[in-house]
Amino acid sequence: MTKNILKYEEKIEEIIAELTIEEKAAMCHGNGLFRTEGVKRLNIPPMKMADGPMGVRNEFPDDSWVPIGYSDDYVTYLPCSLALAATWNKDLAYKSGQVLGNEARGRGKDIILGPGINIIRSPLCGRNFEYMSEDPYLTGEMAVPFIKGVQEDNDVSVCVKHFAVNNQETERLNVEAIVDERTLREIYLPAFEKAVKEGNAYSIMSAYNKLYGYHCSHNKELLEGILREEWGFDGIIVSDWGAIHDTELAANAGMDIEMNVTYNFDDYFFANPLIKAVKEGRVKEEVVNKKIRRILRLMYKLNIFSEERKRGTYNAPEHRQLTLDVARESIVLLKNENNVLPLKDTKIKTLAVIGENANIAHSNGGGSAEIKSLFEITPLLGFNMRLGGETKVKYAKGYSADVSIKEQLINEAVELAKTSDAVIIVGGLKHTAEDLQLENNALSVTKDEEIKRRIDSEGYDKTDLNLPYEQDELIKRVLEVNKNAVVVMLSGAPIDMSEWIDEANAVVQTWYNGMEGGRALAEVIFGDVNPSGKLTATFPRKLEDSPAHKLGEFPGGETVNYGEGIFVGYRYFSTYDVNPLFAFGHGLSYTEFKYDNLEILISEKPDDIDVLVKFKVTNIGEVDGAEVPQVYVSDLEASVERPKIELKGFDKINLKIGETKEVEIKLDKKALAFYNVEDKKWTVESGKFKVLVGRSAQDIRLEKDINIASNYKF
The missing domain is CATH 2.60.40.10 (Immunoglobulins)
Structure with a gap:
């Protein structure tokens, strides 16, 4: 056991002997949306949690998903996990973890809900931006230093998620992943094993989906067999919010804390139903005692009972600098024919910036990954900051959800491109669908279908790789009048570029890149920073080239068949000689x-x-x-x-x-x-x-x- 926990074992046993079954149950389930209940008479505080890992999520009341709305929960907005992994820089992963842990402690949290280390199986998964890679080795190598950074010297625990084989949002609460044992061991478990054995993660979050006939939260083979007995995990297991469906199964499978999205806290499976199950002998009290031991051990690891516990801080200047460092190294130069990039600012008197994504802040979307950011530098702001008053930066929206003005927006962008010295198009995807105006336009799809088409977010899987809102047409028409227009894709997953990639000389991939993302993008495009990011997921030429769609299934129905087996990502493309649009590990530089x-x-x-x-x-x-x-x-x-x-x-x-x-x-x-x-x-x-x-x-x-x-x- 770490942090000399052995010396507390006697005290832990004394506490367990004092607790009633009602008090034990209270420690094992949410009594607020992001906290458990403590035991006041024994001075045991609640365990407080917050979403991550792009930052510490804003404050909610115990019993409402409407944010409290005070001004004291603005935080540092870190680049998404996919961006962090694209740096291929383990030192930056460690420092990012340090920042997140410090901010979580500064906000009074005990557990930060991240990192997400599920494998990017399909480019359509809505949470790909929260994950690191299609490759288990790279994921593990970047996750371990991140975990250490969070936990070392911060008195905060990670909660590594989502264990296991959680690779889609469609029917995520009940879908069963049909995956063979070798594939499970070679592709979907290695990063979690490293997180436990090398990262010493204090907490793991169980996934929503089923595996081998059981929900992961009920799966004794997964939680007790593999995680605890085989890997030696001695921390706590927290359910994803609403992932438990049966008291006895979850209790006896090794689950420690049940969390949920509802406010009926006394009715949670680990609340009154657990008390009843113990009193009726369906769950042994010693099973509950094991949960309390693990919870108390974690509390001692985090110095929760100590007067010398770390205070932490948030919004520190050095935290913002770290986000800039990561953003700079995460940006991937995909294509640079004729050395179009870097742009020379001294030769540009008028710069056209085209595309809705140039003028959008992304921190406040994505589902549980949303952040109440202290600020966010958009690409448009970043270009203006970089160029100063000597260059006139003109903006054209270029595209929108409202199809009734599509032609007008494209024409405005094309005219601006004709009269400017340089052109940067910023397209891609985003997190939110707040600007949808479907009631007032001629779209023939439902709102839900349109959301799926266009956003990277928890709760949704995209239906295709296409750019939404006629962006392909916009890009093609701008390239017709300026062949050296720089195309920037801002997204959390691969997108289809086939309609214009051959005509574009310069293509840059950026991500949901934190509060300094726009500044970093400007620095790369104008040559202050030499790009060094590399792709951590293969960009296919078409969706059918992706193995989950060619050999397996996505998203399936009640079950999803992982028929591609171990041939995930580049393993498939290289073995079967399928030529990708951009390969795993690809990323150009301004040097050779x-x-x-x-x-x-x-x-x-x-x-x-x-x-x-x-x-x-x-x-x-x-x-x-x-x-x-x-x-x-x-x-x-x-x-x-x-x-x-x-x-x-x-x-x-x-x-x-x-x-x-x-x-x-x-x-x-x-x-x-x-x-x-x-x-x-x-x-x-x-x-x-x-x-x-x-x-x-x-x-x-x-x-x-x-x-x-x-x-x-x-």
Whole structure:
């Protein structure tokens, strides 16, 4: 146990002996939308929670989803998890966690509900922006430092979510994920295992969906078997809000705290029904006592009973600086033909900024990810701040939900583009649907269908990859009059660019990028910052190219069949030779990098394998820059079907003009293994493997075969 909790065990047992079953139950369920009940007579306070991880959500009353509305809950708005992962920078992940933990404690919270580390299975999932990647290795490597940052020195717990196989919003409360054991182990569980074993996460949130016939909150094999017994998790398990449907099943499966979206707190499954179940012998009181032990242990870990507990703070200047640092490194340069970018501000007297997303704040949307941000710099504001009074920045909305003015908006944008020295189009998606004017226009779809088409949000999955509101037509017509117009896509997931990607010379991907997102975008476009972001999810050319839609199902009905198995994301595209629009790991720079001198050293031990991958990277361009070398592994002689390549290591390095650095990335037996369903063990088979080093899953620069002499099972 961490933080010397053993010394509190005697005290914990004394408290449990004093508690009535009514008091125990009160500690195990919500008695407010974001808090449990304490035990005043024993000086046990409630556990206070808040949504994250893009920031600490605004305050609600105990019994209403209408925000309190005071001015004291404005906070730092962090870039979304997908943006953070796009930095491929573990140090920034740690520092982001530090900021979130510090702000959560500053707001008086004990548990921050994040990070979300579910796998991006389909580009349509409405919560992809809250997750990190389609790849379990990258997700785990970025989640672990984030978790440590939140919990270390902040007296705050993460609540890693959503455990497990929660990859869609459609029918999320009841849909059953049909996934085979190997796929579960290789794709959907590894990041959670790292969060527990390496991140030492204090709290886990169970998912809504069913797995192997049971809701995850009722799933004893998942919660007790895998999470506690196999991985050694000693923290608390919190239900997603409304994820429990049965008192006995959830209580006996290892669930600790039930939360919900309703206000009938005494009727929660872990409230009066739990008391009744214990008194009738359907749930043993010792089962409840185990929950109380875990809750009290967490309280001691967080110094809740100590007068020296950390205070924390929020809206600190250094927190805002961190959001800028992350936003700068998250932006991905997708395309830059003829070196259109960076734009030269000295040559631009008039800049046309086109697109509704240039002038929208995104912090207040997305469902539970919404943030009451202290401020938010939009792209339009960022461009104006960057260019100052010497350049005239003119704005045209370009598109809107109101189709009755579509042609007018496009014409205005095209005319502005004709008369400007440079043009930046900012399109994409957004979080909210507050501006829908469907009652007054000619759209033939329902409001709910239109919402699904256009937003990244909890509660909705998109129905296609298309840009909403005739953005494709807008972009094409602007490119006709200015072929060097810079196209910026602002979204939390891949979108279809096929109608105009060949005509666009410069394309930039940005995200829901925090309170400083507009400033960071301007700095990248005008060359103050050399872009270094890399995609963490494959951008397909069309939806049917995505494996969940080609080989599996999405979103299914009562069940959803994960027929693609382990071939998720780039694993599918590389193995089946499907050419993506932009590959996993892709991201250009304003400089060029050369890779050479690949050397691989192998040391086989009785219980492990040490593979040291060494190579050199040189900045051969004309500006300083950062690069993310990626190491992939291919099993050339496997007895089972395996992906053509799998990411197993990466680093982020800064290189000045002409500078060379030697990169060393260590691999172990897990990097070479697959999960063997016959003996329930990870397995490395002797034989030939290929180690590949590149800039993306599609841009491999170096490769070398290696031989493993022995077999390993673990």
